[in-house]
Amino acid sequence: MRSIRNLERRRFPRVSIDLPLDYQSQDLSKPHGALVLNLSEAGLQFFSLQDLPIGAVLKITVLFPKEFKLANFKVSAEIVWKSEFNDIDFSGYRYGLRFIEVLKEDQWKLQELLHSYLSLENIDKIKLMEGS
DSSP states (O other): OHHHHHHHHOSSOOEEEEEEEEEEETTOSSOEEEEEEEEOSSEEEEEESSOOOTTOEEEEEEEEEETTEEEEEEEEEEEEEEEEEEOSSOEEEEEEEEEEEEOHHHHHHHHHHHHHHHHHHHHHHHHHHHHO
16 A cells, blocks of 8 residues: 555656666766666666765766667756665665656656556556456
């Protein structure tokens, strides 16, 4: 019941997704890689090995497959929360980010990507319902 309430409060639905991203902050001289955990039109959550401060602004490039090519969209985003993640194999950080700048062309790419994943999620739900 809690997840349904969270979904209803959100202005933009989140899509659980595993995609690579590169990010760079003003404090880092080179880009670092990370993994997108979920995505919406307003922000994203990602996992990284780097310890970054809340409030940091990152330039982000998210990579995704489009037909037979690798496409991307770019955003600037602010870290609004973080949590430490420790496992037997590795440790790192989960971050929640709010988009602060998205160019119109990249907004279209983001919307198209989200729409395709939301459509696939609905198809999977229908298949599950038919199989029951």
